[in-house]
Amino acid sequence: MSFAFSTVTNLVVLFGILSFIYWIWGNKTPLVAKYHDLLEILLAAAYTGYALVLAALNSHFTTPLLGLHWTGLNLLVVAIFIFDLLLANRWQFAIGVLETLGYAWFMGGRPTPAVLALLAGLILVQAFASFGGYRFWRNHAVMLGSLALAGVLAMGLMWVIGGSLDFAGFWSRQIIAFVVIAVGAYEYFRMLLVSQLRVESQIELDELTGLKNFRTFDHDMHTRYAGYRQNGTGLTLLELDIDWFKRINDTYDHLVGNAVLKGVGQATAAFAQALPQTAAAYRLGGEEFCIAVTALPQDAALGVAQALKAKLDALTFTADGAAFSITVSVGLAEAIPADLNYLDVYKRVDHFLYEAKRAGRDRLNIGGRIVA
Numbered sequence: 626m627s628f629a630f631s632t633v634t635n636l637v638v639l640f641g642i643l644s645f646i647y648w649i650w651g652n653k654t655p656l657v658a659k660y661h662d663l664l665e666i667l668l669a670a671a672y673t674g675y676a677l678v679l680a681a682l683n684s685h686f687t688t689p690l691l692g693l694h695w696t697g698l699n700l701l702v703v704a705i706f707i708f709d710l711l712l713a714n715r716w717q718f719a720i721g722v723l724e725t726l727g728y729a730w731f732m733g734g735r736p737t738p739a740v741l742a743l744l745a746g747l748i749l750v751q752a753f754a755s756f757g758g759y760r761f762w763r764n765h766a767v768m769l770g771s772l773a774l775a776g777v778l779a780m781g782l783m784w785v786i787g788g789s790l791d792f793a794g795f796w797s798r799q800i801i802a803f804v805v806i807a808v809g810a811y812e813y814f815r816m817l818l819v820s821q822l823r824v825e826s827q828i829e830l831d832e833l834t835g836l837k838n839f840r841t842f843d844h845d846m847h848t849r850y851a852g853y854r855q856n857g858t859g860l861t862l863l864e865l866d867i868d869w870f871k872r873i874n875d876t877y878d879h880l881v882g883n884a885v886l887k888g889v890g891q892a893t894a895a896f897a898q899a900l901p902q903t904a905a906a907y908r909l910g911g912e913e914f915c916i917a918v919t920a921l922p923q924d925a926a927l928g929v930a931q932a933l934k935a936k937l938d939a940l941t942f943t944a945d946g947a948a949f950s951i952t953v954s955v956g957l958a959e960a961i962p963a964d965l966n967y968l969d970v971y972k973r974v975d976h977f978l979y980e981a982k983r984a985g986r987d988r989l990n991i992g993g994r995i996v997a
Contacts, residue, residue: 631696632696632699632802632805632806633805635676635679635696635697635700635806636700636805636806636809636810638672639672639700639703639704639707639806639810639813640809640810640813642668642669642672643707643711643810643813643814643817644817645668646665646668646669646711646712647817647818647821649661649664649665649668650665650821662712662714665712666712666714666716666717666720669704669708669711669712669717669720670717670720672704672708673701673704673705673708673720673721673724674724676697676700676701676704677697677701677724677727677728678697679696679697679700679701680695680696680697680698680700680701680728681697681728681731681732682697683695683696683697683698695780695783695799695802696802698728698779698780698783699776699799699802699803699806699807700806701724701728701779702747702772702775702776702779702803703772703775703776703803703806703807703810704810705721705724705725705751706750706751706754706771706772706775707754707810707811707814708721709721709751709754709755709758710754710755710758710759710762710768710814711814711818712755713755713756713758713759714755715755717755718751718752718755718756721751721755722748722751725744725747725748725751726744729744729782729786732783732786732787733786734782734785734786737785739785740782740785740786743778743781743782743785744782746774746778747775747778747779747782750771750774750775750778751775753771754771758771762815762818763815768811768815769807769808769811772807772811773807776800776803776807780799780803829841831890831908833883833886833887833890833908834886834887834889834890834891834894834908835890835891835894836890836893836894836906836907836908836914837905837906837907837908838907838908839907839908839909839910841907842907842909842915842917845905845907845917846917846967846971847966847967849917849919849967850960850964850966850967850970852919853919853960858919858920859918859919859920859921859922859923859959859960860917860918860919860959860960860967860970861917861918861919861921861926861957861958861959861960862915862916862917862918862957862958862959862970862971862974863915863916863918863929863930863933863955863956863957863974864909864913864914864915864955864956864957864974864975864977864978865893865913865914865915865933865934865937865953865954865955865956865978866912866913866914866953866954866978866982867885867886867889867912867951867953868951868952868953868954868982868986868987869986870882870885870911870912873885873951876944877944877945881942881944884942885942885951886908886912888940888942889912889914889937889940889951889953890906890908890914892936892937892940893906893914893916893933893937894906896916896932896933896936897916897918900918900921900929902918902919902920902921903918903919903920904916904917904918904919905917913978915974916933921959923959926957926959926991926992927957927989927991927996930955930957930989930991930996931989931996933955934953934955934989937951937953938950938951938952938953938987952986952987953987954978954981954982954986954987954988954989954990955978955981955988955989955990956974956975956976956977956978956979956980956981956989956990957974957977957989957990957991957992958970958973958974958977958992959992977990977991977992977993978990980993980995981995
């Protein structure tokens with residue numbers, strides 16, 4: 626009973642610590658955002674330090690009534706692995722290694738070949754979690770297999786240090802408890818991370834069309850413009866607007882208007898993905914969309930803009946049993962040496978789009994030149 630309750634209690638506490646770390650990760654207040662890495666490392670170190678003391682007390686000070694049990698050892702091994710996987714930080718890895726070596730030393734481990742080999746194996750598993758686990762965190766077989774290996778190595782280490790442990794029920798109890806803690810901690814970690822990534826993706830993507838939103842556009846353009854300045858690769862923006870979109874909402878309804886926005890967004894994204902150059906599509910707001918292209922040759926700009934317009938003009942939609950089509954206006958601008966930042970390019974392409982609409986809509990404006 627003592628063993629079962631201590632196992633469940635410590636697993637619940639570990640869930641709470643993981644939840645707190647994820648709260649820190651997602652907190653955008655200036656102070657927390659500034660020191661979130663340090664706060665996460667300190668919180669993880671405090672908990673694994675607690676598990677280290679618990680493991681030492683469990684294993685070193687035993688009573689005939691309760692017998693030897695390794696609840697703390699199980700918790701220490703799993704907590705170090707999960708925190709290494711979560712934080713992927715060299716400082717967290719170093720703390721975990723020191724705690725592993727400290728536990729072996731406290732339990733009286735001598736530097737025999739077997740002890741050193743088992744310690745090296747444990748540290749290698751921790752290194753995998755810290756520096757390679759991010760590639761496999763969704764893979765149950767790899768993650769639970771790695772945790773199982775860590776458990777086998779830790780139990781082997783204690784068996785080598787403490788001698789034979791063959792009294793009835795010890796190993797079955799120990800293995801069951803380790804499986805409960807390992808599977809529970811990994812699944813909870815995975816659930817939190819998937820939830821956090823889903824929230825972040827929703828922040829970065831436009832909910833209706835699935836395209837990247839203006840917030841992401843702003844972030845990406847800073848990076849693309851920096852690459853343009855450093856490497857001399859071109860940066861081209863194509864901004865488009867659905868002509869007379871308000872009429873669509875007024876004539877049909879907003880559900881049809883949403884279908885048009887979604888169709889244009891998907892077609893724009895597919896067009897960007899099919900370009901031989903690096904390109905990405907965004908919904909800037911309302912009925913305005915944009916494609917950012919890196920290293921688009923100047924002599925290809927007009928052809929790309931014409932192909933984009935032709936693709937979107939060819940779309941058909943249905944309302945009240947009748948099909949209808951749309952037209953778009955497109956502006957195109959390229960980064961030039963006189964630009965101070967990407968906003969100069971964006972303001973220019975926005976102006977060109979506005980001029981295309983003023984010229985009667987259903988037009989292209991390529992660098993300030995109207996093309997019917």
